[in-house]
Each structure stands twice: as structure tokens, then as C-alpha cells.
Amino acid sequence: MIDGLVGGRLYGEAQIRTGQNGRRFVTCKVRAATNDGDTIFVNVIAFDDDVQTALLALSDADSVALSGTLTPKVWTDKNGLVKPALDMVAHKLLTAYDGRREADE
Known part of the structure; x- marks a missing residue:
């Protein structure tokens, strides 16, 4: 297990899902830039309910x-190239909107 911090842009919209146990969760994809200019x-x-609510309030990009x-993780694109990826169970979230709300108070 690796604890990490990832910054990037939402890719598409966050989606609400329901597990087999009836528990709600939210999934999404984030595009993050790497040091060599690629995207992961x-x-x-x-x-977490707060993280779910915040993700659902965001828009693409x-x-x-x-x-x-x-x-x-790794995945193979349509050209057969192996690409890196990460899976994350998010515990906390910060957006630019959070800073605006604090500045308005």
C-alpha cells in the first residue's frame, strides 16, 4: 500500500455507483502530468461521503x-503499447473552489 498525493484534472464526470452490499461510492478518472511531460x-x-460530494460537484477538466x-497498474492502449496507470482510494480532496470558499468567509 502506498499513501500518495495526486494533482491533476478531472477527465470526464464523476459517476455514482452502488456496490453489491448496497453501499454507494463514486468513481472518476484524473489526468496527471508526469515529470517527462507524459500523462498518467x-x-x-x-x-467517504465528503469526498464523494466534492467529486460530484466538479466538471470535466x-x-x-x-x-x-x-x-x-499498467494497461495496453489500442496500438498495443503498455502504459502506466494508478488506482487510488481517495480519502481527502482539495479543489480551487475550496480556496475561494475560504477567501469569501
């Missing part, structure tokens, strides 16, 4: 920073 996709799942548990 982070597959995010959130069980909104900036986000997430902390949580990371699992490295």
Missing part, C-alpha cells in the same frame, strides 16, 4: 488534488 491516468474511487492509497 489515475482511476479514483471514493467511499476541473483541477483537483487527492490524497489516498495508491496501487500502480
Whole structure:
């Protein structure tokens, strides 16, 4: 298990799902830039109610920073190239909107 912090932009919209046990969770994808200029996709799942609410309030391409548990993965694109990816169970989330709300108070 790796605890990590990932910053990037939401790729698409967050989706509400329901597990076999009836528990609600939210999934989304985040595009994060790497040091060499490539992009890595982070597959995010959130069980925490506050994180779920915040993810659902975001739109495609909104900036986000997430902390949580990371699992490295690989996937193969349509051209047969193996690409890195990360799976994250998000525990905390920060967006640009959070800073605006605090400044308004």
C-alpha cells in the first residue's frame, strides 16, 4: 500500500455507483502530468461521503488534488503499447473552489 498525493484534472464526470452490499461510492478518472511531460491516468474511487460530494460537484477538466492509497497498474492502449496507470482510494480532496470558499468567509 502506498499513501500518495495526486494533482491533476478531472477527465470526464464523476459517476455514482452502488456496490453489491448496497453501499454507494463514486468513481472518476484524473489526468496527471508526469515529470517527462507524459500523462498518467489515475482511476479514483471514493467511499467517504465528503469526498464523494466534492467529486460530484466538479466538471470535466476541473483541477483537483487527492490524497489516498495508491496501487500502480499498467494497461495496453489500442496500438498495443503498455502504459502506466494508478488506482487510488481517495480519502481527502482539495479543489480551487475550496480556496475561494475560504477567501469569501
